[in-house]
Amino acid sequence: MTSKQSLREDMTAAMRARDTVRTGTLRMTIAAITNAEVAGKEARELTDDEVQQVIAKEAKKRREAAEAYDGAGRTELAATERAELAVLEEYLPTQLDDAELTSLVAAAISETGAQGMTGMGQVMKAVQPKVAGRADGGRVAAAVKQALQS
Known part of the structure; x- marks a missing residue:
């Protein structure tokens, strides 16, 4: 099973569980993957490694947004970004210490x-x-x- 299929199944399960943060995060990630697939001269299916790169890019966006919100004193928005980041980190390889x-x-x-x-x-x-x-x-x-x- 590819990562994209796994994301879709997890999104369906999150929708059934009425987990809005997880559902929204997975929906945005799947959209980013689809955008990457249709970017360029012709549409193609991404490999699992390329899907991992898209997820890592999305995680980086959440990390940077949380830091920016913290700097601006918007703690509620930073908390939302961190919650989304936690969902994305489940799909990434464990980080090196x-x-x-x-x-x-x-x-x-x-x-x-x-x-x-x-x-x-x-x-x-x-x-x-x-x-x-x-x-x-x-x-x-x-x-x-x-x-x-x-």
Whole structure:
């Protein structure tokens, strides 16, 4: 079963359970997946990896919106965004903790032989496939930068 089918079934179950947050979040996510499928020159079915990327993108939007609402003092809207984020995180791979991320970065640095900030691009190129959606790009870049500076 593809991720998209799983999302549709979960949305149906959420509708039956009258879970409005979950229903709305899954509906918006399915719409984003459909938009990604019809974008470009011709429509196509997304692979499970591409569906995961769309879900990760939607999760990032919710995370950034919650931070923006917090900054503006709109705690009720931030709470809504966080509730939607919690639903989306169920469909994403578990995130790497700081120790795992640091060890992956250290391995990439030794693999590339990079030294100093000039090697940041090489290290990022080596570590991104290993991270594969299990850590935000900003977190990865910060870890690489910290490792190269020390």
